[in-house]
Amino acid sequence: MVELRFAQLVDGTHVLRFTNEVWNAGDGPIELEAPSPKKRKKRRRDKVLYQNLYDAPVDGRRSARRRVHGRIIFHADHGHYHFADFAKYELLECGAAGDCELIGESPKVSFCLVDSELVEGSHPRQYTVCELKEPQGITPGYSDVYAWNLPDQWVVLQDGPLADGEYALRSTADPGNLLNEGGGERELNNAAVVYFTVESGQLGNARDTP
Numbered sequence: 001m002v003e004l005r006f007a008q009l010v011d012g013t014h015v016l017r018f019t020n021e022v023w024n025a026g027d028g029p030i031e032l033e034a035p036s037p038k039k040r041k042k043r044r045r046d047k048v049l050y051q052n053l054y055d056a057p058v059d060g061r062r063s064a065r066r067r068v069h070g071r072i073i074f075h076a077d078h079g080h081y082h083f084a085d086f087a088k089y090e091l092l093e094c095g096a097a098g099d100c101e102l103i104g105e106s107p108k109v110s111f112c113l114v115d116s117e118l119v120e121g122s123h124p125r126q127y128t129v130c131e132l133k134e135p136q137g138i139t140p141g142y143s144d145v146y147a148w149n150l151p152d153q154w155v156v157l158q159d160g161p162l163a164d165g166e167y168a169l170r171s172t173a174d175p176g177n178l179l180n181e182g183g184g185e186r187e188l189n190n191a192a193v194v195y196f197t198v199e200s201g202q203l204g205n206a207r208d209t210p
């Protein structure tokens with residue numbers, strides 16, 4: 001999570017923009033599929049969503065399919081389909097003692113799951129499209145990157161520009177634990193924090209420690 005910058009939306013709202021990256025550091029792909037509804041007319045437009053589990057990182061056999069109580073939505077500004085509720089961003093103000101207090105947060109953030117960047121290993125890229133026809137996902141070793149300049153990649157600064165001080169930005173993937181990551185510790189290691197300073201209204205160096 002990097003590339004912090006202040007910006008103002010066209011309606012004048014002050015926001016903090018940043019790039020967010022979600023890395024699959026596990027053993028299996030995370031995959032979501034929204035099979036096309038049958039031909040008959042559906043009254044509801046909500047898509048039934050499944051998570052597919054495989055027995056290998058690449059080209060494995062599907063070992064399970066579970067219903068996900070989340071949604072696939074069309075993101076008009078991005079022009080493709082997103083898994084809703086994939087991330088959450090929180091802005092905290094930190095005191096001298098290193099104690100931080102929540103001062104702002106994003107609504108739940110939707111994402112298209114794709115293999116954006118290879119972080120580790122050498123698996124082939126499996127997920128590249130954000131359409132309904134094919135599953136979305138992240139292959140082990142890949143990260144899904146949402147750049148700072150995309151719509152909704154921000155936290156709104158409710159009270160306008162941030163006062164000088166110490167702050168922290170926390171990003172959490174799968175905040176509602178809708179996705180099965182293998183249980184235990186794997187479900188709990190989804191948050192990353194970046195600390196930064198504001199001095200004379202300017203953003204200081206972003207860093208991993210307070």
Ligand SMILES: [Ca+2]
Nearest residue numbers: 174177179187
């Ligand atoms: Ca989870």
Ligand SMILES: [Ca+2]
Nearest residue numbers: 181186187189
């Ligand atoms: Ca995890």
Ligand SMILES: [Zn+2]
Nearest residue numbers: 075078111112
């Ligand atoms: Zn998108």
